Amino acid sequence: MIEVDNLTKYYGTKIALDKVSFTVRKGEVLGFLGPNGAGKSTAMKIITCYLSPTEGSVKVDGLDVFDDSLEVRKRIGYLPETPPLYLDMTVKNYLEFAAKIKGVDKKNLQESVDTVVDKCGLSQYYRSQCRALSKGFRQRVGIAQAMVHNPLVLILDEPTIGLDPIQIVEIRHLIKSFGGEHTVVLSTHILPEVDMTCERVIIINDGTVVAEDTTSNLRSRLPQTEQIYLEIRGNSSQLLSKLEAIQGINSVNEDKCSDNIIIYEIKADNKTDVRPEIAKTVIGENLELLQLKDVSLTLEDIFINVTMK
Amino acid sequence: MRNALAVYVREIKSYFVSPILYIIATVFMLVVGNSFKDYFIRFAMMTMQALRQATNSGGEVPLFNINSYVATNMFAFMNYMFLLIVPLLTMRLYAEEKKTGTMELLMTSPITTTQVLIGKFFSCLTIYFFMMSLTIAFVVIMMIQSNGKLDWGPIFSSYLGTFLLGSAIISIGMFFSSLTENQIIAAAVSLSIIMGLWLLIHSARYITPPYNDLISYFSLSDHLDSFTYGFIGINHIVYFISMTVFWLVLTGINVESTRWRQ
Numbered sequence: 001m002i003e004v005d006n007l008t009k010y011y012g013t014k015i016a017l018d019k020v021s022f023t024v025r026k027g028e029v030l031g032f033l034g035p036n037g038a039g040k041s042t043a044m045k046i047i048t049c050y051l052s053p054t055e056g057s058v059k060v061d062g063l064d065v066f067d068d069s070l071e072v073r074k075r076i077g078y079l080p081e082t083p084p085l086y087l088d089m090t091v092k093n094y095l096e097f098a099a100k101i102k103g104v105d106k107k108n109l110q111e112s113v114d115t116v117v118d119k120c121g122l123s124q125y126y127r128s129q130c131r132a133l134s135k136g137f138r139q140r141v142g143i144a145q146a147m148v149h150n151p152l153v154l155i156l157d158e159p160t161i162g163l164d165p166i167q168i169v170e171i172r173h174l175i176k177s178f179g180g181e182h183t184v185v186l187s188t189h190i191l192p193e194v195d196m197t198c199e200r201v202i203i204i205n206d207g208t209v210v211a212e213d214t215t216s217n218l219r220s221r222l223p224q225t226e227q228i229y230l231e232i233r234g235n236s237s238q239l240l241s242k243l244e245a246i247q248g249i250n251s252v253n254e255d256k257c258s259d260n261i262i263i264y265e266i267k268a269d270n271k272t273d274v275r276p277e278i279a280k281t282v283i284g285e286n287l288e289l290l291q292l293k294d295v296s297l298t299l300e301d302i303f304i305n306v307t308m309k
Numbered sequence: 310m311r312n313a314l315a316v317y318v319r320e321i322k323s324y325f326v327s328p329i330l331y332i333i334a335t336v337f338m339l340v341v342g343n344s345f346k347d348y349f350i351r352f353a354m355m356t357m358q359a360l361r362q363a364t365n366s367g368g369e370v371p372l373f374n375i376n377s378y379v380a381t382n383m384f385a386f387m388n389y390m391f392l393l394i395v396p397l398l399t400m401r402l403y404a405e406e407k408k409t410g411t412m413e414l415l416m417t418s419p420i421t422t423t424q425v426l427i428g429k430f431f432s433c434l435t436i437y438f439f440m441m442s443l444t445i446a447f448v449v450i451m452m453i454q455s456n457g458k459l460d461w462g463p464i465f466s467s468y469l470g471t472f473l474l475g476s477a478i479i480s481i482g483m484f485f486s487s488l489t490e491n492q493i494i495a496a497a498v499s500l501s502i503i504m505g506l507w508l509l510i511h512s513a514r515y516i517t518p519p520y521n522d523l524i525s526y527f528s529l530s531d532h533l534d535s536f537t538y539g540f541i542g543i544n545h546i547v548y549f550i551s552m553t554v555f556w557l558v559l560t561g562i563n564v565e566s567t568r569w570r571q
Binding site: 048049050051052070071073074076078080081082083084085086087088089093097098100101102103145 | 311312315316319322323326327409410411412413414415416417418419420421568569
């Protein structure tokens with residue numbers, strides 16, 4: 001659906017994107033990850049025809065963003081970093097205006113607006129001025145604006161920024177529900193968000209793509225030790241040394257909490273699963289096993305790993 | 310067309326919800342009205358004096374033309390006021406959209422820069438026309454006071470001249486609004502450019518021919534005089550329209566080029 005080929009963008013002499021290439025398949029939800037200033041927004045602005053690339057090409061639905069700009073824009077819904085609201089308009093008037101300039105037919109106009117108002121949970125603020133809305137609701141109006149013409153592609157620049165935790169969950173569900181029907185590209189630096197909403201991730205740093213894969217593949221690609229979290233109740237002075245003796249375990253860190261509860265942080269090879277062995281040892285010592293879990297690598301680790309290289 | 314209309318309607322609504330239009334229109338009517346009152350009283354005194362003299366000496370009562378004593382002065386003053394007011398109307402057109410980020414909505418929607426431009430230009434021209442129409446009140450007063458002997462030709466041509474002047478200075482204001490995201494700068498720069506073009510005719514005096522004609526040709530004021538005397542010259546109409554088109558095209562190029570100039 002989106003083909004980005006050797007995309008390069010200079011701001012003056014400063015390079016923002018350096019030969020970036022990737023593709024986004026139809027119906028996919030793609031996460032665009034990167035530290036501040038990595039070039040996420042720039043890439044999105046080029047895909048949405050807001051900026052022209054210095055070199056390289058971007059095709060959306062087979063159409064070039066430079067040659068068929070208007071056609072591409074019909075197929076794209078875009079939420080910029082700050083929602084582009086006319087503060088003196090009501091939500092109703094604003095969405096109607098957005099629908100009109102995005103080429104929604106007169107007879108479908110009301111229906112389109114009602115649909116997005118419903119989807120984005122805006123009905124209670126339908127007649128309020130945008131000026132009166134909180135940050136979170138402005139963000140929702142921004143998302144509603146982006147999808148009012150039912151576009152093939154949705155480009156969302158940090159869609160959950162400034163929202164409260166409940167709203168974040170709602171917006172994530174909303175975005176996830178777009179997948180399949182719409183192609184979604186969203187940028188963020190909140191990593192769990194990518195984990196929850198995206199099927200595939202592109203990590204971008206200093207204007208270049210440093211990693212591109214599914215989240216689970218990215219995890220397994222890293223040669224890392226496994227971390228295991230163990231929580232027991234009881235008193236045993238021998239457990240620590242017995243745990244250290246298990247084959248595959250590299251190091252054990254003991255941390256005494258309150259009331260006989262001891263927490264162990266165990267580092268092991270990821271070749272063998274040492275958890276059954278740990279459980280047996282704990283039971284063998286006549287201790288109560290409260291928790292035993294695999295603390296696998298988070299996207300943060302991957303992120304730091306690939307961007308620091 | 311539909312897109313331009315959507316922008317037009319939005320802009321008109323936006324003018325009417327903000328207090329600035331009401332403030333400007335009120336001040337405009339107060340100032341123009343006050344000057345109209347002055348011209349009118351002066352005219353009344355003059356006619357009364359002449360009447361007294363005529364009855365005393367038994368001579369004939371001279372005829373005074375209300376058009377040339379009141380209407381011409383009022384239109385000249387109104388035009389001058391518009392030079393000061395229009396930058397305040399145009400300053401927000403692009404600068405505000407750039408500041409609030411709504412420019413990104415317009416630039417990424419399937420709507421051309423020209424459609425946006427046309428919508429914005431005509432919305433401002435409509436507001437201008439609306440303010441200009443308020444002064445019809447003064448024309449009605451003149452008509453009543455002159456027992457219907459008002460000469461309608463110069464009145465109509467003066468309005469046409471003011472309207473054409475408006476379209477030219479609105480397009481200048483729009484261009485400078487598209488250059489910056491600061492409305493104050495947009496207003497200040499357009500005001501100085503408009504004033505410069507207005508006063509250009511005075512500098513023509515110090516320049517040797519044939520260049521003085523060229524310089525004065527570019528001056529806005531040079532093309533307005535004949536309208537107030539009731540003369541509609543095609544060359545003057547062409548001047549104002551080409552001035553409008555020139556600045557509008559420049560605005561369009563400037564807005565479109567921001568895509569690759571960044």
